[in-house]
Amino acid sequence: MGKKTAVLFKCHNWDAVIQRSYERCKKYSNKSDFYILYDNSRGTVEIPEHIQEVENIFLAPYSEVESLGLAWGTEIGNYGGYWYNGDYHQNLFILNHNEYDYICSIENDVAVLNDLDSIFDDMAARNIDAVYKHVEAENHAWAHSGSCEGYYDLSQHVHKGLFCISFFSRRAALLILKRRLEMSFLKREKGLLTWPIGEAVMSHEVISAGMRTEELAHYCDSLRQYDWAPVYLEKEIVNGAEKTFIHPVTEMNEKFIVSNLVQDYHCMISEEEISNGLSRHRSRKINDLEVYSRLFHCPRIYNNPVLREDAVDDARELLTGIDFDLASEGMSPDLTQALTQVYSEFPERVFASLPSYERSHSMFFDHGVALPISLGGSGAYTLVLAARDPDLTSHFDVKGKDVASSFEVMPVSFLLQKGELRFYAVNFPAECTEFVVEQKGPHGFWLNFIKILPTTDALRALSTS
Template identity: 30%
Template sequence: MVRTPKYAILFRTHVWDSFVERQFLRLRSMIGNGDLFIVANNTTGKCRIPDNFPVVIFHEADFRDQGLEFGVKVNPMWYNVDYALYFFADRYDKYDYYILFEYDVRGNINFDRLMENICRDGSDLVGLTSKDIFREWYFYRSCSDLYRERDLTKTFLQIGIFSRRAVSLLYQRRLALSEQFRSGSLKYWPHCEAFIPIETRLAGYHYTELSKYLDVRRYSHEPAYLEEDTHILLENEVVHPVLDRERYIASTIRYEGRPEKFFVPKSIFGKRLRRFPVSTYIFPLFLALWHRIRMLPAGIMGKVFH
């Protein structure tokens, strides 16, 4: 009989409000023998979490103290999502597996059964490989000088499951690359969604697709799903990103490259926004339209709505 490994779930966030708290409580209801922690980036000092919740707080400066480089100046914790993992595991090293779980994920998961299956398979990393063409990825350049073309891959890690030895491997590799980056011998800093699966595979460790264990049909980076639309999930289904109303509206507008589609009859974009009161989306929609107009070449305005 396969035992349930000791596992910790790291509920990752940089904000705290009623929506994030609801997400945390939903996650807590699914956990059997594992331990759940909030792992929060409080660099801004604005992420205030109730005292009765188990929380590990970090600041960006903590990673400098560990000898880790960021490689980027903007959103370093988003670019290096694995750093929260190293920070936590350095303090809690008793677990067989560590699960990164972003605050905008919602699932219907039996975690004990999931971790028993992963332990049975001997998996070191579980994630979902992106089907996008790697060369068309915005961060392709961050990896192309460091890794061979045949090794390049990208993995969604809104849920990422790591064995203890995988955490140790990746941490040591980040430290080694940090030394190279400081010396100038490494010019580009690899994005975490490529660094993690590539380094794991190059070490000969066992990678397994998340789709082997969970229903991932609605698990990607967009489109977003409204919180109330996901109140009933299938068994083992996981959804991302799940957002409250304000975040959903902002995400819907941000990912629409042609916001003028709002005025096109029966457009999906317009339908998504019109389910809400006009007052909730008119200002961000106006800003998106204004930005779109400013980006258009002169003389093309007449073609915008065609």
């Protein structure tokens, strides 16, 4: 009798990126039963109806976990839920479906580019009970070691792993569930405030029981894009010729920005990634104005004139449309006198080649303050302003002046939004030689970016839209 295998695609919401991750996952698991394990604790299921009609949907609200008597996290710090207890989805599943000899548990932000069925075949042939990425860090160097206090002897090595995608035999999955129930009893009996994270439990219990494990990398050409961070975009996925898994993969969102351009862990602003050219390679592949801009303004790039210019060159080479206009060289009026009227600790950042997203780099216009600018050149031009303020246009007027007339208020048009910044544009005719940005509200306002551009066809279209 042949082995019976199941692939468990875990999620708690649904979007276009998750849909494509689901499609890739299913493509590489043709011989296994496929399940979508969905956390519907919020009372909703976002999986499209046409998918629900054809797929096995295993609903896993967290109330089902609690009904088993399983503890969920710590009372201090409020860690818990499915993120912290990465084994809980499969614990619920194996209780309801113990007919499966092997299961693969996969998070929805994993890009699967490897045959899952062949890994099941190897596990059965070699009597392997668990496959995952082993973490070799010593206890003192692992951030979650403290969570194991009271359950494991921390004077001895605690086995650890990364389980974004992992494979278990039935006996290994049942052992993990059994030990979690025992730990839950121990936690209540002794009043323990700690609770071991799943990344320790799933590895340590299986190895301590003498079961055989295998490294996930054994089945891959590489795992260079598989870790808890940084986040990758789909356009960064390597071509399908390489057998691998990529994690985490998401859309361009706050999680991506924080992971790559704020958090300093193997990310685009990390010293090693900048030095070896990986940051520049990734930014060119992503080809997004906000990414170029944030990379340009990070200290390790901005303080190096060569690297700073590389970021600008890449943006001007690869961007198109309005994004290209915003990255282009622009016009350079003399701002020495004008800047004395406004406050900015880093005025050069506000007028830089690419916009800065840092709050500390913004320029403050106090009540009644104006920024007058004269242009010596000729030809139609466009003023671009950017800020976080969603109601920015109610705080200022832009007035233009030609040779023969006094200043007149010019219309301000919304240009686009890139992340936290909203961009606005004012088109001036060729006859206009001066303009002023004038604060008009009861309070001051902040600008992150100012650029004067020769008017392109795309920018000119603003005046007629």
